[in-house]
Amino acid sequence: MAYYTEKQIKELELLAVKIRKYIIEMLYRAASGHPGGSLSAVDAIVALYFAHMRHNPKNPDDPDRDRFILSKGHAAPALYAVLAELGYFPIEELYHLREINHMLQGHPVSLYTPGVEASTGSLGHGLSFGNGVALAGKLDGKSYHVYVMLGDGELDEGQVWEAAAAAAHYRLDNMTAMVDRNYLQIDGNTEEVMRLESLREKWQAFGWYVIEVDGHDIAEILKALDEADHKENMPSIIILNTVKGKGVSFMENNVDFHGVPPNEMERNLALEELDMLQKKLEASM
Amino acid sequence: MTEKLMGNPRNAYGEKLVELGARYPNLVVLDADLSKSTKTILFAKKYPNRFFEMGVAEANMMSTAAGLASCGKIAFVSTFAVFATGRAYDQIRMDLAYSQVNVKIFATHGGISVGKDGASHQMIEDLALMRVLPNMTVLAPSDATQTEKIVELMAEHKGPMYARVGRADVPVIYDRSYVETLEIGRGMIVEDGDDATIIACGTMVDAALDAHKILLKEGISTRVIDMHTIKPLDEKLILRSSRKTNAIVTIEEHSIIGGLGAAVAEVLAENSASIRFKRMGIEDKFCESGDPKDLLEKYGLTAKHVVRQVKKLLKN
Numbered sequence: 001m002a003y004y005t006e007k008q009i010k011e012l013e014l015l016a017v018k019i020r021k022y023i024i025e026m027l028y029r030a031a032s033g034h035p036g037g038s039l040s041a042v043d044a045i046v047a048l049y050f051a052h053m054r055h056n057p058k059n060p061d062d063p064d065r066d067r068f069i070l071s072k073g074h075a076a077p078a079l080y081a082v083l084a085e086l087g088y089f090p091i092e093e094l095y096h097l098r099e100i101n102h103m104l105q106g107h108p109v110s111l112y113t114p115g116v117e118a119s120t121g122s123l124g125h126g127l128s129f130g131n132g133v134a135l136a137g138k139l140d141g142k143s144y145h146v147y148v149m150l151g152d153g154e155l156d157e158g159q160v161w162e163a164a165a166a167a168a169h170y171r172l173d174n175m176t177a178m179v180d181r182n183y184l185q186i187d188g189n190t191e192e193v194m195r196l197e198s199l200r201e202k203w204q205a206f207g208w209y210v211i212e213v214d215g216h217d218i219a220e221i222l223k224a225l226d227e228a229d230h231k232e233n234m235p236s237i238i239i240l241n242t243v244k245g246k247g248v249s250f251m252e253n254n255v256d257f258h259g260v261p262p263n264e265m266e267r268n269l270a271l272e273e274l275d276m277l278q279k280k281l282e283a284s285m
Numbered sequence: 286m287t288e289k290l291m292g293n294p295r296n297a298y299g300e301k302l303v304e305l306g307a308r309y310p311n312l313v314v315l316d317a318d319l320s321k322s323t324k325t326i327l328f329a330k331k332y333p334n335r336f337f338e339m340g341v342a343e344a345n346m347m348s349t350a351a352g353l354a355s356c357g358k359i360a361f362v363s364t365f366a367v368f369a370t371g372r373a374y375d376q377i378r379m380d381l382a383y384s385q386v387n388v389k390i391f392a393t394h395g396g397i398s399v400g401k402d403g404a405s406h407q408m409i410e411d412l413a414l415m416r417v418l419p420n421m422t423v424l425a426p427s428d429a430t431q432t433e434k435i436v437e438l439m440a441e442h443k444g445p446m447y448a449r450v451g452r453a454d455v456p457v458i459y460d461r462s463y464v465e466t467l468e469i470g471r472g473m474i475v476e477d478g479d480d481a482t483i484i485a486c487g488t489m490v491d492a493a494l495d496a497h498k499i500l501l502k503e504g505i506s507t508r509v510i511d512m513h514t515i516k517p518l519d520e521k522l523i524l525r526s527s528r529k530t531n532a533i534v535t536i537e538e539h540s541i542i543g544g545l546g547a548a549v550a551e552v553l554a555e556n557s558a559s560i561r562f563k564r565m566g567i568e569d570k571f572c573e574s575g576d577p578k579d580l581l582e583k584y585g586l587t588a589k590h591v592v593r594q595v596k597k598l599l600k601n
Contacts, residue, residue: 063357110355110384117355119384122375128345129380132352132360135337139313140356159376162345170337 002226004051004219010285012218015085016046017278020247021271022081022094028267030098033106034074036257037151040182040215040242041075047221048147049082057087060114066144067133069118071126072151072180073107074259079116080104088115124157126150127177131163134172145229149178153185156194161206167235168207175235176228177208180215182244184255199239208237215240248273289491292429292457294450295393299324301436302361306332309440312359315350317343322452323363323393347373347388351380354387359440365399366392366408366449370415381445382418388446389439395425395449396538397572397580398488404571408449413543415447416516422469423516424448425537425545427490428457431513434464442469449487451538453577456491458511472519478506481532481595484523486512486545489536489565492581495588500595507595515545520552527553532561532598536591538581541566561598565591 019042027033045068049055053066070079077097084091089103096102103112107121118129130148137144154160167175179199187193196202203210209231213220221240228236244258245251248270251262262270306312306328315337320326329336337353339346343364350360362369369392370377381388397407415423424439424446426432432450439446458475467473475490476497485493490511497507508530510522527533533553535546546564553562565585572584581587 118352119379122379124344125348125376125380128348128376129352129355131345132349132354133356134352135349136353136356136358139334139358159342159344159348162340162342163349166339166342166345166349169340 002222004222007285008051009219010281012046012050014278014281015050016043016218017247017274017281019046019078019081019085021274023077024248024262024267024270024274026077026081026094026097027261028264029095031261032098033077033261034259035251035261036184036244036254037072037180037182038075038078039246039248039251040244041072041078041149041180042246043216043218044149044178044180044221044240045078045082047218047225049086051222052225053147054144057115060088064142064144067117067130067146069120069126069130069146069148070108071120071148072123072154073120076106076108079108083113083115089113123151123154124159127160127163127167130175131167131170131172134167134175135170137174138172144174146175147178148175149180152179152181152183152190152196153193155179155196164203164206164208171233172235173232176225177235177237179237179239180242181239182242184244184253184258186255186258188255203237207234209234210237210239212239212241215242216246247277289456291454293454294426294429294432295322295324295452297429297432298391298436298450299327301433302328303331305437305440306335309359311357312361312440313337313353314361314363315339315346317341317346317364317368319364325363343368343372344376347376348380350388351384351386360388361391362388363391363393365406366395366411367406370408370411370447374414378418382420385420385444387443390447391436391439392447392449394452396451396488397567397584398451398453398538398577400452400577400580401574403574407572409538409540409567410543411449412515412537412539412545413547416543416548420445421516422446422514424469424514425487426450426513427487427511428455428459430457430459430461431464431467434467435513438467438469451488455488458491458494467513470514470517470519472522473511473513474508475511476507476509478508478530480505480507480530481534481599482508482510482526482530483591483595484510484512484533484535484545484549486515486537488538489586492586492588493536493591496591496595499588499592505595505599512545515548518548518552523549523552524556524558527558527560532595534563534565534591534594534598536565536586538586539566541568561601563594563598565594
């Protein structure tokens with residue numbers, strides 16, 4: 001089991017704040033996009049890329065790399081910001097999100113963006129794609145691991161459950177799925193739109209090893225990832241209990257910020273809040 | 286007419302896959318509970334590790350194939366044409382075409398000659414659905430020999446491709462040496478003539494060749510083109526034929542909307558070709574259960590219908 005010092009965790013938390021600031025600025029400049037689900041997914045993506053996965057920004061196509069697939073493609077800003085911060089492409093690109101003649105599309109495209117593994121945006125595909133990558137890994141005797149992040153609203157898609165069955169059938173223990181369980185989708189609360197509970201029991205019934213954590217507690221997330229990596233003979237899923245819009249008070253649990261970007265005033269307020277959070281964290285280090 | 290030598294494109298596919306399995310260690314095959322019908326079972330028996338049974342879940346199968354291809358695999362995916370393209374369209378669009386991965390869809394049971402299962406299983410829209418997708422190559426081989434060659438080329442070429450064959454045995458048109466020079470995107474002139482051109486694909490090439498013989502006896506000479514590649518389409522050959530002959534008839538076991546005939550019409554119209562032209566195929570309707578021969582007769586897809594159509598066009 002990997003061990004992280006308190007300082008390392010604090011550094012990751014600081015990075016998560018930095019990523020959230022990028023996201024706010026990107027969405028403000030793009031004047032479109034999805035803040036809520038990007039902000040809720042940040043901590044897990046930061047934990048994966050900065051502390052857990054084996055990957056190399058200088059060699060994005062390394063056949064031995066661990067893979068992260070963002071099945072909930074509308075959280076692209078979170079992934080883009082992390083990839084840019086790691087050096088997969090210049091930070092400057094972030095501020096041309098969704099702009100014509102620029103690389104960063106509204107939803108991730110594997111062909112255009114270094115570090116993006118799968119083209120997503122139409123929900124429900126990512127776990128199936130990840131299964132393919134995991135099957136290839138088994139076939140080739142590779143030790144890489146595949147991580148797929150799903151939205152909770154995305155679980156309405158039937159294909160997710162086709163993939164859930166297949167991953168368990170093929171005993172893909174090199175697969176870890178994660179659900180960004182923020183309880184909100186475009187039309188409202190997930191349980192009102194299309195009931196998902198009991199989520200844990202559903203995945204268990206499909207043959208998955210289920211771990212549930214606070215999706216904003218990076219130390220917890222890292223522990224869960226380790227546990228999932230070591231589970232043999234079956235795929236694992238981490239239910240990340242999250243808050244939609246996490247980190248910006250007026251976006252938290254506010255479904256209106258699913259697909260609406262901040263205006264200038266909201267952007268300023270959000271950045272102020274995040275700056276304060278950053279200072280607090282730095283002071284505690 | 287003398288008895289024709291028959292062959293089955295599905296068997297040709299299954300056997301060729303086994304052969305390619307030895308040549309390409311990175312070739313994998315996926316099927317959705319139809320491996321006995323699509324003949325991928327032959328590959329499954331020979332290379333069980335590289336065969337993935339995906340159950341009756343075509344959407345998942347298509348995206349999984351894309352994931353495998355993203356790791357350097359040549360992924361062949363098989364099921365019936367109706368499920369491959371209809372059920373998994375969004376997956377093909379996002380994960381194959383948009384992402385330009387090396388997945389080869391080989392669909393069987395295309396067209397109405399599927400027969401008794403009825404319109405639910407008679408796929409007459411697949412060529413149209415696949416043709417509108419950017420980056421997608423669309424193929425419809427006409428006999429078992431050509432199918433073998435086309436499967437070989439599919440494995441060699443990079444990028445997403447769709448090929449469809451029917452269910453039934455079909456007459457053998459070509460010997461191996463004839464298809465050896467086949468190129469994707471180049472139509473084959475199987476018979477030549479000056480009066481009219483018949484452009485056919487898949488199961489309809491044989492009917493076109495029969496029509497050619499009948500017409501010849503009546504003093505009408507036709508050029509018959511086997512247009513095995515619907516996309517990219519051999520525009521030059523179509524335009525040359527429009528100048529050489531006085532009429533063009535297309536025939537396909539597919540809707541007249543969106544498939545081979547529509548593609549040829551687009552080329553003719555955009556090049557201001559002034560020529561008599563007719564699309565033959567299923568005329569914007571669902572068909573029904575029945576014996577394949579009776580269905581082709583009822584819905585106008587036999588040599589006799591082609592003969593009638595060519596004569597009608599030339600008379601006008």
